Every structure is written in structure tokens, then in C-alpha cells.
Amino acid sequence: MSSSQGFALITGASSGIGATYARRLAARGYDLIMVARDRARLETLAQSLQQQHAIEVRILRADLTNAEDLQRVEQELQNNAAITLLANNAGMSVDGEFLDADSARIQAMLALNILAPTRLAHAAGNAFRARRRGVIINVASVLGLMHEMFNGAYNGSKSFVLTLTRSMQRELANSGVQVQAVLPGATRTEIFDRSGKSIEEIPTHMVMEVEDMVDAALAGLDAGEAVTIPALEDIALWQDYDRARGTMVPYLSLNQPASRYRHSEADAQG
Numbered sequence: 001m002s003s004s005q006g007f008a009l010i011t012g013a014s015s016g017i018g019a020t021y022a023r024r025l026a027a028r029g030y031d032l033i034m035v036a037r038d039r040a041r042l043e044t045l046a047q048s049l050q051q052q053h054a055i056e057v058r059i060l061r062a063d064l065t066n067a068e069d070l071q072r073v074e075q076e077l078q079n080n081a082a083i084t085l086l087a088n089n090a091g092m093s094v095d096g097e098f099l100d101a102d103s104a105r106i107q108a109m110l111a112l113n114i115l116a117p118t119r120l121a122h123a124a125g126n127a128f129r130a131r132r133r134g135v136i137i138n139v140a141s142v143l144g145l146m147h148e149m150f151n152g153a154y155n156g157s158k159s160f161v162l163t164l165t166r167s168m169q170r171e172l173a174n175s176g177v178q179v180q181a182v183l184p185g186a187t188r189t190e191i192f193d194r195s196g197k198s199i200e201e202i203p204t205h206m207v208m209e210v211e212d213m214v215d216a217a218l219a220g221l222d223a224g225e226a227v228t229i230p231a232l233e234d235i236a237l238w239q240d241y242d243r244a245r246g247t248m249v250p251y252l253s254l255n256q257p258a259s260r261y262r263h264s265e266a267d268a269q270g
Contacts, residue, residue: 004029005028005029005030005031005084005085006030006031006082006083006084006085007030007031007032007033007056007058007080007082007083007084007085008021008022008025008030008031008032008033008083008084008085008086008087009032009033009035009060009073009076009077009083009085009086009087009124010022010025010032010033010034010035010087010089011035011036011064011073011087011088011089011090011116011117011120012035012036012089012090012091013032013034013035013036013042013045013089014034014036014037014038014041014042014045015036015038015041015189016187016189016210017089017139017184017187017189017210017213017214018034018036018087018089018090019041019045020210020211020213020214021087021089021137021214022034022045022049023049024214024215024218025085025087026049026052026053026055026057027053029053029055030055030084030085031055031056031057031058031082032046032049032055032056032057032058033057033058033059033060033076033080033083034046034057034058034059034060035060035061035062035064035073035090036061036062036090037061037062037063039059039061042059042061043059046058046059060072060073060076064090064111064112064116065108065111065112065116070115070116070119070120073120074119074120074123075123077120077123077124077127078123078126078127081127081131083124083127083134084128084133084134084135085134085135085136085137086120086121086124086134086135086136086137087137087139088117088120088121088124088136088137088138088139088161089137089139090112090116090117091112091113091117091139091157092108092109092112092113093109093151093154094106094109094151094153094154095151096151097150097151097152098151098152098153101151101153106153109153109154109157110153110157113154113157113158113160113161114157114160114161117138117161117164118160118164121136121138121164121165121168124136125168125171125172125177125179128172128175128176128177129172129175129176129177131176132175132176132177133176133177134176134177134178135177135178135179135180135221136165136168136177136178136179136180137180137182137217137221138161138162138164138165138179138180138181138182139161139182139184140158140159140161140162140165140181140182140183141154141155141158141183141184141185142183142184142185142229142231143155143158144156144158144159144160144161144162144183145159145162145183145241147159158183161181162181162183162227165179165180165181165226165227166181166226166227169226178221178224179226180217180220180221180225180226180227180228181226181227181228182217182220182228182230183227183228183229183230184208184213184217184230184231185206185208185229185230185231186206186207186208187207187208187209187210187213188207188208188209188210189210208230208231212230213230216228216230217230227242
């Protein structure tokens with residue numbers, strides 16, 4: 001029998017943040033559809049969770065940078081009415097600064113970090129809105145708030161996820177669909193090894209264990225937070241930042257340049 005919670009579809013579910021979401025959501029009574037490239041890992045985790053929680057676990061092997069694989073996952077979200085939660089988690093990074101990084105790796109990263117979550121969020125958002133029920137968790141990063149640091153293409157991809165999520169929250173308000181952006185800091189996962197960078201290079205006080213990160217993210221989801229930043233102790237700092245951004249909005253598009261850019265005709269002739 002299917003769980004009353006429905007199915008949670010989790011991307012990047014074979015390890016790290018995605019696998020931890022799978023464990024935590026299974027414990028909450030969700031059936032699972034786990035998406036990743038590594039079938040062997042998925043099968044091992046699926047067997048463990050089925051035995052431990054008596055839930056149904058399905059495996060959907062997919063490389064979300066591949067157009068056909070991405071379409072299969074997209075169609076699953078569109079057509080499977082039992083899915084009630086999407087954890088849009090799959091992502092990658094590249095090592096080094098933007099100008100020094102390999103262009104092909106950057107392109108693959110943008111496909112996985114931007115195109116894939118956009119299409120899956122679009123599919124889930126429409127499906128959940130039609131049923132007036134559902135949860136979308138978009139995993140971004142605190143680097144989406146850091147414009148000047150590290151690799152600008154990676155940071156930009158996570159800024160995109162944050163912006164997309166805030167827009168979806170407006171579109172889906174009062175629809176019965178909850179949308180959350182999660183902004184982890186450095187988290188102890190394999191993403192560092194895959195990018196060519198060792199997590200041991202990061203000061204230990206800056207690295208959160210993956211279980212702590214996901215538990216905090218789910219606590220934020222339960223609390224109805226639009227944006228959850230697991231490491232941020234003083235939530236007023238985020239609220240002040242977001243309020244200041246909102247204060248600028250009415251003044252960002254007007255029919256005259258700001259006075260500092262305007263010069264009199266006499267000054268121009270002089």
C-alpha cells in the first residue's frame with residue numbers, strides 16, 4: 001500500500017544531501033523515488049530504507065545533464081499523481097576561479113544546476129498546483145549571496161535557484177503548494193572531491209555535517225520558512241537583507257536617470 005504522505009522524488013539521491021533527505025523523508029513516512037546516475041548506490045540505499053521503514057522505494061537512474069534522462073524525470077513529475085514532494089537537490093561545482101575553470105565543465109555545471117532544477121520545478125509546480133497539494137524544496141547555496149567570492153558561475157547558478165524559488169513562492173501563494181529554498185554553507189559531502197577540491201582545505205568551523213544540515217532544512221520547512229539558511233544563527237540578518245532589497249525595488253526602474261548621472265547642457269558644452 002502507498003504511504004498517506006505520497007512519494008517524495010529526490011534528485012542526487014545516491015549520496016550526500018540527497019541520500020540524507022531520502023533517509024529523513026523515509027523516516028517521516030514518505031515513499032521514495034530516488035534519482036541519480038549511480039544505480040548500484042541507489043539500489044543499496046533503497047534496500048536499506050525499504051527494510052527499515054517498510055516503505056516503497058523506486059529507483060530512477062538518470063543523468064540530469066542528458067536531455068532524454070531529464071525528460072523522463074520531468075514526465076514522472078507530470079504524470080505520477082502520487083508524488084507530493086520534490087527535493088530538487090542534484091548539483092555540481094567546479095574547482096577554481098571562473099576564468100581558470102574548464103569551459104566544458106562549466107557548461108555541464110550550468111545544465112545540472114540551472115536547466116535541470118528549472119524544468120523539474122516547472123513540472124512539479126504545475127502538477128502540484130492542479131492538485132492543490134505539494135512541497136518543492138530547491139537546494140541552493142549561501143554562495144548565491146556571495147557575488148565576489150569563489151567561482152562566479154557556480155555562485156550565479158545558486159543565485160538563479162534562489163530567485164526562481166522566490167518567484168515560485170509568489171506564483172503559488174494560496175495554492176496549497178509550499179516552496180522552500182535551502183541555502184547550505186559548506187557541507188561535508190562528495191561534491192568537493194568531484195570538483196577537484198578537498199573539503200580539508202576549508203576551516204573545520206565552517207563545515208557542517210550533512211545530517212545536521214538536512215535536519216535544519218526540514219525544521220525550516222516545518223516552520224514554513226521561505227528561505228532556510230541552516231548555519232545562520234541570527235535570522236534578523238537575513239530579514240534585514242531581504243527587507244533592504246525590497247526597499248530598493250520601487251526605485252530600480254524609472255523614466256529618468258539618477259541625478260548623479262545627469263549633467264546640464266552647459267556642462268556638456270564646456
